[in-house]
């Protein structure tokens with residue numbers, strides 16, 4: 224069982240979990256944009272790597288993810304389209320965009336191309352390859368979680384949390400709830416885009432289908448993270464969401480190692496976990512080993 | 523201060539279920555005036571507030587606030603000048619946020635701070651403690667308590683505080699004490715009187731409590747079928763008992779003031 228590899232992937236996927244956490248848990252918006260914005264981040268990052276600018280690739284992947292979120296946000300607010308349909312529309316449109324970014328090729332290889340991982344490795348030749356990758360992915364995850372913790376303490380972050388909690392109150396406070404919603408979708412998908420961007424460079428290739436079902440992977444991670452007992456403060460809630468992705472990866476590695484089922488069953492199992500968790504608060508309580516709580520506030 | 527001109531609103535117009543809820547209503551309120559509104563269920567009182575606050579747009583008519591026509595402004599744009607409280611104490615606060623976060627949400631917006639500045643700031647807390655202590659509910663020592671953990675009365679008092687933290691030009695109170703027990707309701711009403719008087723806030727208060735309708739403020743309006751059918755000034759009110767008022771209602775509207783909810787006394 225490759226624990227180091229699972230940790231590295233877990234740290235990368237924790238960015239995805241943070242994004243999904245913002246929309247599904249903080250804002251209470253079912254946003255399916257992630258399937259598209261994840262691949263967009265991946266594609267953009269790969270193209271930047273190929274042109275020799277891996278760090279710009281991470282930044283561009285993040286920004287493009289945010290742009291995708293803004294599109295979904297406008298579809299939801301200005302066009303008045305149902306949040307689920309708005310996400311599906313963006314995601315569907317992005318499939319073509321992603322292919323265009325990748326030059327009409329369904330996959331790009333980054334073999335022999337500088338990535339942030341190879342650059343980091345070269346900067347610290349003393350570090351073992353796996354240790355270098357662990358450091359870098361951990362740094363990405365920790366920095367992102369810290370950024371989100373800080374953001375939730377700002378005035379805008381407060382508006383996001385309040386909007387998910389009581390949107391009526393936000394409007395009554397002369398805050399533009401629609402703008403808050405667009406901002407939330409932008410920030411959430413920025414994290415998702417960064418996750419994709421990091422993954423492309425980590426695995427050394429970009430595949431047009433990488434994003435399929437990724438929302439469910441993120442949601443499963445967030446739900447797994449919620450099992451961790453913690454004090455209800457915002458910091459811990461965010462850390463748990465991020466850690467959920469690590470747990471998710473470790474669980475998968477364990478299950479594959481024990482040969483419970485073949486790898487292609489993973490998505491089905493993820494869907495099952497999420498369905499189970501959403502189906503009934505009782506099931507969630509059973510997972511947690513607690514009595515059902517009365518609609519716990521997200522943070 | 524407030525001028526409502528020929529307000530007309532029909533819900534589900536063009537269908538068999540069409541209801542004209544505001545029927546050419548006119549209303550004029552002077553600066554710092556406090557008027558109470560009574561009327562049967564379905565008279566259109568809440569819809570009038572919704573139209574003033576912008577959560578419902580009028581079919582016809584205009585709403586002028588402080589000389590500006592706000593009829594086409596969106597709800598959040600009007601909210602800068604208009605505070606609104608509902609019967610349900612859960613409406614006006616975010617339960618998952620702490621007391622200080624609820625206050626900071628409004629305070630940081632109203633003081634025009636940069637969206638990425640910390641909220642609340644350390645120095646805000648002292649101010650929050652000071653204003654909370656005016657409620658006399660011990661909330662000043664519970665800044666980090668989630669609002670969801672407060673009682674209905676505490677929550678409504680907090681909502682009132684939040685709505686007036688930066689005094690609005692107009693305060694709309696829609697039966698804001700109806701869901702509270704009598705003792706708490708009395709306390710929140712007293713707070714309402716103090717806060718609106720202290721800042722000279724122009725106020726409209728819908729109530730089912732006829733005696734508070736006559737006691738609070740300086741003017742009592744009666745609504746029926748989307749119009750204001752009676753408008754009693756301070757002089758006229760003084761000579762009127764609760765029974766007189768109900769009698770006058772009956773004579774004006776030709777039916778008795780309905781509803782199980784009517785309270786004759788405080």
Ligand SMILES: Nc1ncnc2c1ncn2[C@@H]1O[C@H](COP(=O)(O)OP(=O)(O)O)[C@@H](O)[C@H]1O
Pocket residue numbers: 533534541543561562563564565566567568569570
């Ligand atoms: N958003 C709405 N859509 C359709 N009908 C509404 C809406 N809001 C209020 N109404 C109807 O308008 C009428 C008046 O309601 P309301 O203004 O709440 O009366 P009041 O507050 O005086 O009891 C009621 O018949 C109600 O069903």
Ligand SMILES: [Mg+2]
Pocket residue numbers: 567568569
């Ligand atoms: Mg009403």
